[in-house]
Amino acid sequence: MKDNNNCLTNDSTRILNILNALFAFEGYSLASKLPRASHHFSEYLNDINIQESFFFDPIIPSETELEILSIPNGKSSGLYSYPTTILKSARNITSYALQKF
Numbered sequence: 001m002k003d004n005n006n007c008l009t010n011d012s013t014r015i016l017n018i019l020n021a022l023f024a025f026e027g028y029s030l031a032s033k034l035p036r037a038s039h040h041f042s043e044y045l046n047d048i049n050i051q052e053s054f055f056f057d058p059i060i061p062s063e064t065e066l067e068i069l070s071i072p073n074g075k076s077s078g079l080y081s082y083p084t085t086i087l088k089s090a091r092n093i094t095s096y097a098l099q100k101f
Helices: 012-032 041-045 062-071 084-089 091-098
Strands: none
Touching: 041 062, 062 091, 084 091
């Protein structure tokens, strides 16, 4: 990989730093190329009935259970090695706890 000075490197730490610098500033670079808006964003919302708060529809345990059942059996267990089969077996218990989050 080449750095800013056009020098080749195989050092993994240096490569990671080069990639980090590239992607950390890519958003700023792209945003700076966008044209300035002629109106404030709130002007586009005038025709919409906006309330001062919002909420998501409540989740019921049966919806959570369906999501648990849809997890593929071969799915990775994750950080705490909790097998999917155990989660599926205990779905009627865990679905109540999961809906609270």
